[in-house]
Amino acid sequence: xxxxxxxxxxxxxxxxxxxxADAKVLAREGAKVVMTDIQDAAGEAAAAxxxxxxxxxxxxxxxxxxxxxxxxxxRSIRDEHGRLDVLVNNAGxxxxxxxxxxxxxxxxxHNRIMNEGVFLGCKYxxxxxxxxxxxxxxxxxxxxxxxxxxxxxxxxxxxxAVRSMSKAVxxxxxxxxxxxxxxxxxxxxxxxxxxDQTTSELGIENKxxxxxxxxxxxxxxxxxxVLFLASDESRFVNGTEIIIDNALSIQ
Ligand SMILES: NC(=O)c1ccc[n+]([C@@H]2O[C@H](COP(=O)([O-])OP(=O)(O)OC[C@H]3O[C@@H](n4cnc5c(N)ncnc54)[C@H](O)[C@@H]3O)[C@@H](O)[C@H]2O)c1
Numbered sequence: 001x002x003x004x005x006x007x008x009x010x011x012x013x014x015x016x017x018x019x020x021a022d023a024k025v026l027a028r029e030g031a032k033v034v035m036t037d038i039q040d041a042a043g044e045a046a047a048a049x050x051x052x053x054x055x056x057x058x059x060x061x062x063x064x065x066x067x068x069x070x071x072x073x074x075r076s077i078r079d080e081h082g083r084l085d086v087l088v089n090n091a092g093x094x095x096x097x098x099x100x101x102x103x104x105x106x107x108x109x110h111n112r113i114m115n116e117g118v119f120l121g122c123k124y125x126x127x128x129x130x131x132x133x134x135x136x137x138x139x140x141x142x143x144x145x146x147x148x149x150x151x152x153x154x155x156x157x158x159x160x161a162v163r164s165m166s167k168a169v170x171x172x173x174x175x176x177x178x179x180x181x182x183x184x185x186x187x188x189x190x191x192x193x194x195x196d197q198t199t200s201e202l203g204i205e206n207k208x209x210x211x212x213x214x215x216x217x218x219x220x221x222x223x224x225x226v227l228f229l230a231s232d233e234s235r236f237v238n239g240t241e242i243i244i245d246n247a248l249s250i251q
Pocket of ligand 1: 012014015016018036037038039063064065091092113140141184190194195212
């Protein structure tokens with residue numbers, strides 16, 4: 001028996017990095033994984049690799065900032081699976097920009113993809129999840145939500161919104177008897193393509209230098225927490241935030 005046997009899980013931004021690690025771990029533990037992203041070739045290949053390894057996975061194009069794409073995605077999951085048990089609102093991106101350098105366009109793009117994207121995911125998942133008897137929504141925030149990184153100002157603002165939105169949605173679900181739990185995750189620096197990109201944009205030669213005190217986490221360090229939150233083991237964990245940074249933010 002897998003820890004999430006038979007659950008239908010939608011993971012956004014799953015073509016690489018943390019979303020891909022989540023997909024692999026949830027599929028290994030018995031979930032039917034629906035992976036979405038805007039990088040279609042990488043997403044298709046990732047889903048095929050999971051199927052070859054014996055898992056159940058499919059891939060679909062989805063830009064999380066598009067309301068129509070959320071409506072289509074939830075409709076297609078309803079048609080194909082008849083239920084939705086887990087939503088991992090993972091898709092994201094980051095651009096360097098302090099409060100003086102950051103353009104309005106960059107600020108709005110962070111907001112569209114991470115703040116509005118998570119809002120739309122929650123909004124459109126709730127009806128199908130509640131009809132399914134409940135579920136778990138896992139929203140990817142960051143330590144940036146608590147700490148506020150000046151060179152990632154727009155990113156910090158969007159991740160802060162994800163943190164507070166998650167709590168509002170959790171309470172809404174409880175007040176309405178939906179049996180849907182909503183939690184946010186707050187990783188520190190985790191070794192993914194996002195870190196490679198950031199390191200090169202900052203002109204840092206060695207990516208380990210981004211986190212010299214506690215080192216970089218591995219994508220599986222986050223995926224294992226996603227697995228716990230997706231499973232019924234976490235049935236009393238709701239409306240909370242889990243920091244995954246090896247104690248960096250309290251030093
Ligand atoms: N890696 C870290 O150190 C770290 C730390 C804290 C939080 N996070 C968060 O975790 C999540 C995953 O990060 P990652 O490190 O795997 O990044 P990544 O860049 O490696 O992967 C992000 C994925 O999201 C996809 N994506 C971007 N815009 C999209 C859109 N509009 N619609 C759909 N998909 C889109 C990308 O194509 C990519 O496949 C992000 O929300 C990120 O902010 C990452």
